[in-house]
Amino acid sequence: MLFIATGAVGAVGVGSVAWPFIHQMNPDASTIAAGAAIDVDLSAIPEGSSVTVKWRGKPIFVRHRTPKEIKEAGDVTLAQLPDPQADAQRVKKPEWLVVIGVCTHLGCIPLGNQGEYDGWFCPCHGSAYDTSGRIRKGPAPKNLEVPNYAFASDTKLTIG
Amino acid sequence: MSGPSTYVPKSAVGRWFESRLPIMGLMHSSFVVYPTPRNLNYWWTFGGILSVMLMVQILTGIVLVMHYTPHVDYAFSSVELIMRDVNWGWMIRYIHANGASMFFVAVYIHMLRGLYYGSYKAPREVLWILGVIIYLLMMATGFMGYVLPWGQMSFWGATVITNLFSAIPLVGESITTWLWGGYSVDNPTLNRFFSLHYLLPFMIAGVVVLHVWALHVVGQNNPDGVEVKNVARDTLPFTPYATVKDGFAMICFMLFFAWWVFYVPNYLGHADNYIEANPLSTPAHIVPEWYYLPFYAILRAVPSKLGGVVAMFSAIIVLCFLPWLDTSKVRSAKYRPVYKVFFWLFVASAIGLGYLGAMPAEGGYVLASRLLSIYYFAFFLVVMPLLGLFETPRALPASIADSVLKNAHSAKA
Numbered sequence A: 001m002l003f004i005a006t007g008a009v010g011a012v013g014v015g016s017v018a019w020p021f022i023h024q025m026n027p028d029a030s031t032i033a034a035g036a037a038i039d040v041d042l043s044a045i046p047e048g049s050s051v052t053v054k055w056r057g058k059p060i061f062v063r064h065r066t067p068k069e070i071k072e073a074g075d076v077t078l079a080q081l082p083d084p085q086a087d088a089q090r091v092k093k094p095e096w097l098v099v100i101g102v103c104t105h106l107g108c109i110p111l112g113n114q115g116e117y118d119g120w121f122c123p124c125h126g127s128a129y130d131t132s133g134r135i136r137k138g139p140a141p142k143n144l145e146v147p148n149y150a151f152a153s154d155t156k157l158t159i160g
Numbered sequence B: 001m002s003g004p005s006t007y008v009p010k011s012a013v014g015r016w017f018e019s020r021l022p023i024m025g026l027m028h029s030s031f032v033v034y035p036t037p038r039n040l041n042y043w044w045t046f047g048g049i050l051s052v053m054l055m056v057q058i059l060t061g062i063v064l065v066m067h068y069t070p071h072v073d074y075a076f077s078s079v080e081l082i083m084r085d086v087n088w089g090w091m092i093r094y095i096h097a098n099g100a101s102m103f104f105v106a107v108y109i110h111m112l113r114g115l116y117y118g119s120y121k122a123p124r125e126v127l128w129i130l131g132v133i134i135y136l137l138m139m140a141t142g143f144m145g146y147v148l149p150w151g152q153m154s155f156w157g158a159t160v161i162t163n164l165f166s167a168i169p170l171v172g173e174s175i176t177t178w179l180w181g182g183y184s185v186d187n188p189t190l191n192r193f194f195s196l197h198y199l200l201p202f203m204i205a206g207v208v209v210l211h212v213w214a215l216h217v218v219g220q221n222n223p224d225g226v227e228v229k230n231v232a233r234d235t236l237p238f239t240p241y242a243t244v245k246d247g248f249a250m251i252c253f254m255l256f257f258a259w260w261v262f263y264v265p266n267y268l269g270h271a272d273n274y275i276e277a278n279p280l281s282t283p284a285h286i287v288p289e290w291y292y293l294p295f296y297a298i299l300r301a302v303p304s305k306l307g308g309v310v311a312m313f314s315a316i317i318v319l320c321f322l323p324w325l326d327t328s329k330v331r332s333a334k335y336r337p338v339y340k341v342f343f344w345l346f347v348a349s350a351i352g353l354g355y356l357g358a359m360p361a362e363g364g365y366v367l368a369s370r371l372l373s374i375y376y377f378a379f380f381l382v383v384m385p386l387l388g389l390f391e392t393p394r395a396l397p398a399s400i401a402d403s404v405l406k407n408a409h410s411a412k413a
């Protein structure tokens, strides 16, 4: 009885001391605060070009898509996609594509306007993304992630 | 060990100390009178070389820390400061950076020696597994050290390697965030890698003590793979025989090491690491340090993210199971004509994978990586278990002494 009680209290004690030592490695308060929302001015991005902004240490691609790119993205049937998602589910306004520019394979930054699908190509292990940022070919398992964002006005985008 | 210590301190102070802490006796029985098989060849000198290399890394590392600043804004420039302003800093850093490579050269030779002569077989299983643990710790240490100068390869290497954990289902993303201490590789990551890069070599030193302890319990294997039967006939005392031979090999190795440090100090590194880390631009072609390349090739050979990561880690973990995968009764490849062929094919496949790991992941390179990866695993999982059943080994010598004396006769003839 005494052994069990001692053992139980000991296990709880070890567990509750271990947690702070594990949790201290998670993002600290200042890192989380620095990850707050940012604004992007859209009037400076002409059609057919994109800007890369830094948010939470990662690049965010904001692309002003051309009608051709929008059509390409819409014409794909879901059966052709490794991670099926319709273009409409990935954008709020068809002309603006906003994605986190981090390859879902191992985290390199894909290069814009490249690869077989007119979207992005990752030089690290050869993943190709389409004009909706969806994975089409290569080792990456998922589409480029879409961050939380909102259009504060016609020319102002808030990310985060 | 060689039984109770025969050490007799010569001085009165020595006797006083020995009866309170018998450490001199331990040293004496481990490194002076310790019996070593008389047929050991130069492949047996790499254990000593590895111990020296660990000390070289710790010594140069401690000195580098006196000048290095683990912060994303200063790390790169503090390494440049070491290179340009610190007295002899360039030499100390080149010794440390090339020392890591030499450490891996020595450990690969040491491991292949074990693989060739069957040193992992009973009763040396624990000794072998401790070795695999040291190897894993070395890989972690080398990886985190390479991140510290905070160049482009540091940053992107750290990004790719930490992202390996994101392949784990469900908890993968939380684990990578936890490793980073943020949303990407950043200052918190650099800080903790610095802390661990300082710690791990001392953990390696601890495991090395266990490794040598286990070695001295079961005794050394030898090129003929037959156990010592008669200590007087089959062995020679460690000092002077092994001490001198190890010393000679160590000096040759140091000359080789010095050639890299003084003539081609940047050959084994990557030029992109002299460009400061830029989180918004990935270099066109990222490659890890040469000593990880075979595993990197295996990672890229598998067309699925999780599958690639699992294959890569399995390629190392499989080593722990060798004592039970190899079914042959004979240890040394010297007496295993068929195993010998498969062994050299294995060495060739590992080198081939190393080459492919540095090439772009496309076309024929990917196909070749797949074939060589299949052979890599087949060697351990198919060849080793089956060969023990089908191979007819050559006749073993009756004892170590017999094999040495037979050699002496044939050399004269």
Ligand code: HEM
Residues within 6 Å of the ligand: B054, B057, B058, B059, B060, B061, B062, B063, B064, B065, B068, B079, B093, B096, B097, B100, B103, B138, B141, B142, B143, B145, B146, B147, B148, B149, B197, B198, B200, B201, B202, B204, B269
């Ligand atoms: C197992 C032993 C060790 C290995 C394999 C190792 C490996 C490495 C490697 C590969 C680098 C990158 C070198 C470069 O390209 O610049 C490095 C850097 C560094 N290491 Fe180590 N290291 C070891 C032990 C230590 C120890 C014990 C310390 C501290 C006490 C240390 C402190 C440092 C520092 C401060 C740097 C950054 C400066 C630089 O980049 O040259 N290392 N290490």
Ligand code: FES
Residues within 6 Å of the ligand: A103, A104, A105, A106, A107, A108, A122, A123, A124, A125, A126, A127, A138, A139, A140
């Ligand atoms: S990180 Fe992009 S393909 Fe591997």
